[in-house]
Amino acid sequence: MKEIHLDIRILSVSYDELDDRERALINAAKEATARSYSPYSKFAVGAAALLANGVTVTGSNQENAAYPSGTCAERTTLFYANSQYPDQPVLMLAIAARNASGFVSTPITPCGACRQVLLETEKRSGQPVRILLYGEKNIYILPGVKTLLPLSFGAEFLPAQEQATGT
Numbered sequence: 001m002k003e004i005h006l007d008i009r010i011l012s013v014s015y016d017e018l019d020d021r022e023r024a025l026i027n028a029a030k031e032a033t034a035r036s037y038s039p040y041s042k043f044a045v046g047a048a049a050l051l052a053n054g055v056t057v058t059g060s061n062q063e064n065a066a067y068p069s070g071t072c073a074e075r076t077t078l079f080y081a082n083s084q085y086p087d088q089p090v091l092m093l094a095i096a097a098r099n100a101s102g103f104v105s106t107p108i109t110p111c112g113a114c115r116q117v118l119l120e121t122e123k124r125s126g127q128p129v130r131i132l133l134y135g136e137k138n139i140y141i142l143p144g145v146k147t148l149l150p151l152s153f154g155a156e157f158l159p160a161q162e163q164a165t166g167t
């Protein structure tokens with residue numbers, strides 16, 4: 001028997017330790033929570049993606065009375081980014097969340113489905129997405145989705161196929 005150790009490292013930083021670009025993206029994610037449609041959970045989540053061409057796109061969670069029909073802020077944002085700018089790698093994704101008492105003090109992390117969509121986003125562009133998770137007390141910086149989704153399932157497990165064209 002062999003034990004396999006997975007080494008996962010994330011940074012915990014303060015707002016002051018961020019650079020200007022990171023601060024702007026976090027601010028955009030926080031602002032995006034104002035456009036959340038979350039009458040059921042009352043938990044407003046915002047996300048902001050910085051694309052390689054310098055464009056920032058934002059999104060928020062959009063809920064539905066038929067609960068599973070709603071979607072998270074991360075997927076709203078990534079699907080919008082990938083559909084409007086299919087050739088632009090997503091460099092960074094910032095996520096912020098607030099409840100009735102304000103922004104969460106410890107960062108929330110993306111759900112499993114959003115992690116899988118982040119993985120596909122990275123695979124499409126061939127580069128990692130730096131992930132910034134906002135909390136009032138601290139901010140986590142993750143170098144890519146691997147830290148959130150080790151042992152992931154990707155296209156490499158599927159039968160060999162023609163080079164994907166993306167269409």
Ligand code: THU
Pocket residue numbers: 038041043044045060061062063070071072073074108109110111114
């Ligand atoms: N939610 C997100 O938008 N992102 C996350 O990372 C976690 C959860 C949303 C889904 C739902 O609208 C609400 O938060 C409560 O789960």
